[in-house]
Amino acid sequence: MIEARGLVQTFHTGQGKNKKEVHAVKGVDLDVAEGEVVGFLGPNGAGKTTTLRMLVTLLRPTAGTARVAGYDVATEPVQVRRSIGYCSQVGSTFSGAFAGDEVVDHGMLYGMSRKDAVAKGQELFEKFQLEGLWRRMNKNMSGGQKRRLDIVMGLIHSPSLVFLDEPTTGLDPQARANLWEHISGLRANEGATVFLTTHYLDEADALADRIIIIDRGEIVASDTSDNLKASVSGDQVSLELSSDDQVATARDKLASISDDVRVDGRLVHGRVPRAGKAVPGLLRDLEASGVGLEGIEVIRPTLDDVFLTLTGRSLRDADEAAEPENVDAETAAPEGATR
Amino acid sequence: MTTYLRECSVVFRRQIRMNLRNPAWVLIGIMQPVLYLVLFGPLLKPLVAQFDTGTTNAYTFLVPGLLVQLGMFGAFFAGFSLIGEWREGVIEAERVTPAARSALLVGRLWRDVLQLLVQALILVGLGYAIGMRGSVTGVVLGVVITLLVGGACAAASNALAMSTKDENVMAPVVNVVMMPILLLSGILLPMTLGAGWLQTISDFMPFRYIVDAARDAFTGDLGSSEVMWGTGWAVLIFALAMWWGASVFRRENA
Numbered sequence: 001m002i003e004a005r006g007l008v009q010t011f012h013t014g015q016g017k018n019k020k021e022v023h024a025v026k027g028v029d030l031d032v033a034e035g036e037v038v039g040f041l042g043p044n045g046a047g048k049t050t051t052l053r054m055l056v057t058l059l060r061p062t063a064g065t066a067r068v069a070g071y072d073v074a075t076e077p078v079q080v081r082r083s084i085g086y087c088s089q090v091g092s093t094f095s096g097a098f099a100g101d102e103v104v105d106h107g108m109l110y111g112m113s114r115k116d117a118v119a120k121g122q123e124l125f126e127k128f129q130l131e132g133l134w135r136r137m138n139k140n141m142s143g144g145q146k147r148r149l150d151i152v153m154g155l156i157h158s159p160s161l162v163f164l165d166e167p168t169t170g171l172d173p174q175a176r177a178n179l180w181e182h183i184s185g186l187r188a189n190e191g192a193t194v195f196l197t198t199h200y201l202d203e204a205d206a207l208a209d210r211i212i213i214i215d216r217g218e219i220v221a222s223d224t225s226d227n228l229k230a231s232v233s234g235d236q237v238s239l240e241l242s243s244d245d246q247v248a249t250a251r252d253k254l255a256s257i258s259d260d261v262r263v264d265g266r267l268v269h270g271r272v273p274r275a276g277k278a279v280p281g282l283l284r285d286l287e288a289s290g291v292g293l294e295g296i297e298v299i300r301p302t303l304d305d306v307f308l309t310l311t312g313r314s315l316r317d318a319d320e321a322a323e324p325e326n327v328d329a330e331t332a333a334p335e336g337a338t339r
Numbered sequence: 340m341t342t343y344l345r346e347c348s349v350v351f352r353r354q355i356r357m358n359l360r361n362p363a364w365v366l367i368g369i370m371q372p373v374l375y376l377v378l379f380g381p382l383l384k385p386l387v388a389q390f391d392t393g394t395t396n397a398y399t400f401l402v403p404g405l406l407v408q409l410g411m412f413g414a415f416f417a418g419f420s421l422i423g424e425w426r427e428g429v430i431e432a433e434r435v436t437p438a439a440r441s442a443l444l445v446g447r448l449w450r451d452v453l454q455l456l457v458q459a460l461i462l463v464g465l466g467y468a469i470g471m472r473g474s475v476t477g478v479v480l481g482v483v484i485t486l487l488v489g490g491a492c493a494a495a496s497n498a499l500a501m502s503t504k505d506e507n508v509m510a511p512v513v514n515v516v517m518m519p520i521l522l523l524s525g526i527l528l529p530m531t532l533g534a535g536w537l538q539t540i541s542d543f544m545p546f547r548y549i550v551d552a553a554r555d556a557f558t559g560d561l562g563s564s565e566v567m568w569g570t571g572w573a574v575l576i577f578a579l580a581m582w583w584g585a586s587v588f589r590r591e592n593a
Contacts, residue, residue, distance in 0.1 A: 056435050057435065058431065058434060058435065078437045079437075081435050081436055081437045082437040084435070086432070086435040088428045088431050088432065090426070090427070090428040090431070091427055091428040092428045092429065092431070092432035093427070093428075093429065093432075094357065094423075094424060094427055094429050095427055096357060096360065097353070097356070097357060101353070101356060102353075105349055105352070105353045106432065106433075106436065108345075108349045109346060109349055109350075109433065109436040109437075109438040110436055110437060110438075111342070111437070138427075150428075153432060
C-alpha cells in the first residue's frame with residue numbers, strides 16, 4: 001500500500017543571515033503491506049508528520065519517490081487522495097459548523113451523492129459512538145468526540161488506507177483508551193490499512209502490528225514490537241531463591257539461556273531473549289535440580305529501551321529536546337517554494 | 340467541468356451555510372458605506388455641482404464610489420476567515436480530497452460575491468430611497484464592476500491568507516495596500532479637486548478609473564471612454580487576482 005524510496009524533505013527557515021536549511025526527512029524508505037497497522041514512532045521533530053504529509057500529497061518531496069495505494073504521490077496526487085483517508089493532528093472540522101454537515105460536505109468532495117454521504121455518515125456516527133451528535137457543533141464536543149469525528153471524516157469515502165497523525169494527542173487517559181478501541185477496529189470493521197504516527201510508546205505498542213522508528217529524519221528500525229524488544233536486550237528474568245546454597249545451581253541454569261547473569265544475594269538476574277518461551281523450560285530444569293523458588297519476575301523491555309539502544313537517548317528526553325514537529329511542516333518554506 | 344462546478348458548489352454551500360448562521364455579519368459589513376451615505380452624503384449636496392462629474396445629485400455621485408469601496412474593503416477581509424479555517428484543520432482536510440484545489444477557492448469566492456451582491460443591492464436601494472437617480476442599465480453595470488472588484492479583492496485576500504497564515508501579518512499588509520487605494524481612487528471626492536501632483540499620482544491608480552467608470556455608468560453615459568477603461572481595469576484586476584489565488588491554492592505546500 002505504501003512504497004517509498006529515498007524520501008527527502010528540506011526546508012528553509014529564517015531570512016537573510018538567519019536563513020537556515022533544515023533537513024527534516026533524510027532519505028526515508030518505507031514499505032507497508034495491505035491490511036497492516038503500522039505505527040510510525042518518533043519524538044517531536046523527528047520527521048513523522050513531514051513524512052506523512054508527503055505521503056498524503058500535502059507536501060511535494062524534495063527528492064525520492066513514493067507510491068501510495070498504487071499511485072505516485074508526485075505525478076498522480078488526485079488518485080492518491082481518492083484512495084486514502086487522512087486525520088490531521090489539528091482536526092478537520094470547523095468549530096462553528098454542525099458535525100453532520102461537515103461529514104456530508106466532506107463526502108461530497110469525494111464525489112459521493114448527498115444521500116450516500118448522509119447514509120455512510122450516520123452509519124459511521126453509530127460505529128464511533130457519536131449517535132445524537134449529528135446536529136452538534138464541534139466546539140460543543142469533548143476532545144474524544146472531536147477526534148472520533150475526525151476519524152469519521154477520514155473514513156466517509158471508505159478509503160483502503162487511513163493515515164492518522166497523532167490521533168490521541170491531548171486526550172485524557174479514558175478518551176485515549178476509548179479511541180484505541182476504535183482504531184483497533186478500523187482494519188476489522190472497515191478493512192483499512194492503517195498508518196499512524198505517534199510519540200506515545202504505549203500507543204504504538206498497543207495498536208501497531210509493526211513499528212517503524214524515525215529519529216532526526218532517518219528510519220532507525222522497523223519490526224514488530226516483540227522483535228524490536230527482543231533484538232535489543234531481551235527480557236529480564238529475576239529468580240528469588242529460597243536458600244543461599246541453591247544460588248550457584250540457579251545461576252548455572254539461567255546462564256544456559258542467558259549471556260548476562262548477575263547474582264545479588266539470593267536474587268539471580270539474567271537477560272533472556274523471548275522469556276515467554278524460555279522460562280517454562282527453565283522452571284522445569286530448576287525443579288528437576290531441586291532448586292526451590294520464592295518468586296520469579298519477568299520484565300519485558302519497553303520501546304523506550306529500544307529507542308535508547310538505537311539512538312543513544314531516551315525517547316522522552318528526545319521529545320523534550322526536540323523542536324515542535326510542525327515548525328518544519330507548517331511555517332518553514334520547502335526547498336524551491338515561493339512564499 | 341461538471342465535476343468542477345459540483346466541487347465549487349459543495350464548498351460554496353458549506354460557506355454560505357456558515358454565513359447564514361451569522362447573518363448579522365452581512366449587515367455589519369455594510370454599516371460603513373451606509374454611514375458614509377447617510378452622514379457624509381448630505382455634506383456633498385452643496386458641493387457636487389462644482390465636481391464636474393456629469394451629475395448634480397450628491398447620491399448619484401457618492402453611491403458608485405461607495406459600491407467600489409464596499410467591493411474592496413468587504414472582500415479584502417475574506418482571508419481572515421480562511422486563516423481561522425486553516426487553523427482548525429479544515430483547509431488541510433479539504434486539500435487531501437480529490438477536489439480541484441482551485442475549486443476550494445472558487446467556491447469561497449462565490450460566497451464572497453453573493454454576499455457582496457446582497458450588500459450592493461441594499462446600498463443601491465437605500466441610495467434610491469434617499470434621492471439617488473440613475474439609469475437602471477448603468478446601475479446594473481456599476482454593480483457588475485463592483486462584483487468584479489470584490490471578486491478580485493477576495494481572491495487576493497484568500498491568496499494572502501494562505502501565504503501568511505497569520506492575522507498579525509495579514510492585517511498590516513491589508514491596511515498598507517488599502518489606504519492608498521482609498522485615498523487615491525476618488526471614492527469620496529473626485530481627484531480633480533486635488534493639486535496637480537496628487538492627480539498625477541492617482542493617474543497610476545487603476546481603481547480611480549474603476550470608480551470613474553461606475554460613476555459614468557450611473558449617470559447613463561455607458562459609451563464613455565471612462566466606462567471602457569474602468570471596466571477593462573476591473574476585468575484585468577479580477578483575472579490577475581484569480582490567477583494569483585488559484586496558483587497559491589494549487590501549490591503543493593500551501
